[in-house]
Amino acid sequence: MNGVHDMGGAHGHGPVVVEPDEPVFHARWEGRVWAMARLCLRRGLFNTDELRWGIERMPPARYLDASYYERWLTSVETLAREKGVAGAGPVRPSGRNPACEAPPRPRFRAGDRVRTRNVHPAGHTRLPWYARARRGVVERVRPPALLPDTNVGPVSRDWEPVYSVRFESRELWGESGRAGDAVLLDVFERYLEPSATEGEEEVR
Amino acid sequence: MNGAHHEEHEHHEHHGHHGQVSDVEARALALESLLREKGLVDSRDVDELVSRYEHDVGPLLGARLVARAWVDPAFRDRLLHDANAVLRELGISGEGLNIVVVANEPGVHDAVVCTLCSCYPWPVIGLPPVWYKSAPYRSRMVREPREVLREFGLELDDATRVRVWDSSAEQRYLILPERPVGTEGWSEDDLVPLVTRDCMIGVARPGTGGV
DSSP states (O other): OOOTTOOTTOOOOOOOOOOTTOOSOSSHHHHHHHHHHHHHHHHTSSOHHHHHHHHHTSOHHHHHHSOHHHHHHHHHHHHHHHTTSSSSSOOOOOOOOOOOSSOOOOSOOTTOEEEEOOOOOSSOOOSOGGGTTOEEEEEEEEEEEEOGGGOSSSOOOOEEEEEEEEEEHHHHHGGGSOTTOEEEEEEEGGGEEEOOOHHHHHHO | OHHHHHHHHHHTGGGOSSSOOOHHHHHHHHHHHHHHHTTSOOHHHHHHHHHHHHHTSSHHHHHHHHHHHHHOHHHHHHHHHOHHHHHHHHTOOOTTOEEEEEEOOTTEEEEEEOSSSOOOOHHHHOSOOHHHHSHHHHHHTTTOHHHHHHHTTOOOOTTOEEEEEEOOSSEEEEEEOOOOTTOTTOOHHHHGGGOOHHHHHTSSOTTSOOO
């Protein structure tokens, strides 16, 4: 989803403000909300992608206005409602993530040139906006993971190869990027396609 | 007066500093009683988790890994190759996350961000500070990392290349910074205090400050 949570590259948020001697939690409720979410994850009431998706669905102005743990609170409330925790009927947990019994065979290898797809799914996804339709090079193949896009709702078995892909700063940010600097992203295979080499591109 | 205040504090310990139940506190309490009622959450487990992350899990765990990697090349290799195996051996729970340690190479500066949410290697350095989860850091770190690092007091020369790791899947990155010059012959225990949380996120260098 092209939401406000997808912040990479956005302007206007001001300087980074560091709080000296910051406590782990600023109020008792923050720690309790965090721990409740962890315990629900552990029990399989919902999974991490659903917890994120519950946050991403907050109306943009509310998302920006809410404190960090208020977002967690909102998501756990939403998921509790959706999983039937609040109602009189049975609770409908998502289930725990299954083990990966047959790891998918990766399509790409380290050194491969790839391009991210120009996709704009309305649901949960983990390819940031700033890195769509961008060329990069696979640095490393990561262990497979459940595709976030289909891992909201009942437990998914959509294991997907994941790659650490290097994107040059200039490729991402054009003139305002800096030669030699780079961003490395973990990219699910479904977000990628092979990229033409520089030479091929010139010919086309 | 003091006694009354103390009593009120005890009665309202869920309710923050002003004795007034804020909207979020009330919501959190309602949620906890709902989850407890349905047998999904035990309040003692909540207490235990909060206490563990307030007192036991923190940057010291990561600092010990880094210091040991500086004095023990075989340990360093294993940490870079399979940090999860090392954590298992040391009895540190990775909480099912794939912890990846990235070595800061000469001429390259590495730093970590999560532009989409707040992914962070919390099993080894504790929960992230507010700034790490804030819009300014998340929005700017991928686009203008040098400017952000400068605000943290870290000035990089032109020859240094910056690599920013945006944690967009299940990998959680911990930076293994370069050992500071002038620490030759220091013991592991001497080195530990040099390794701050900020060094392991990549917004500071050992010995140059940071929390």
